[in-house]
Amino acid sequence: MVASPTVMRVVALFVVAPIGAAVVISALLLFGVTPHLVFLPGFFVRARLDALGFHAPNAVGVLTTVVFWWAIIVLVWLAARKLLRT
Numbered sequence: 001m002v003a004s005p006t007v008m009r010v011v012a013l014f015v016v017a018p019i020g021a022a023v024v025i026s027a028l029l030l031f032g033v034t035p036h037l038v039f040l041p042g043f044f045v046r047a048r049l050d051a052l053g054f055h056a057p058n059a060v061g062v063l064t065t066v067v068f069w070w071a072i073i074v075l076v077w078l079a080a081r082k083l084l085r086t
Contacts, residue, residue: 013074021069041068 003011028038036043042061049056 012077017070017073017077018066020073021066024069024073025065039065041065 025038029035039061042063042065045064046056046058046061049060
């Protein structure tokens with residue numbers, strides 16, 4: 001039984017890409033990139049929330065960073081698909 005292309009796209013977006021984001025973050029930290037640089041999107045969001053008067057926990061920064069890397073992976077995947085189709 002072969003899964004439909006739509007199911008495969010959903011699995012790629014919501015299973016493979018988030019795992020890929022976590023792997024990218026872990027690899028960057030493993031290879032010596034400073035944590036402040038790896039988690040820069042999260043620091044940025046937390047700083048903006050603090051400027052607005054909201055105290056955000058560290059989890060907000062971590063989730064923001066994972067979503068940022070997830071978006072990069074998805075954008076690269078979409079660009080690669082478009083290039084391969086033409």
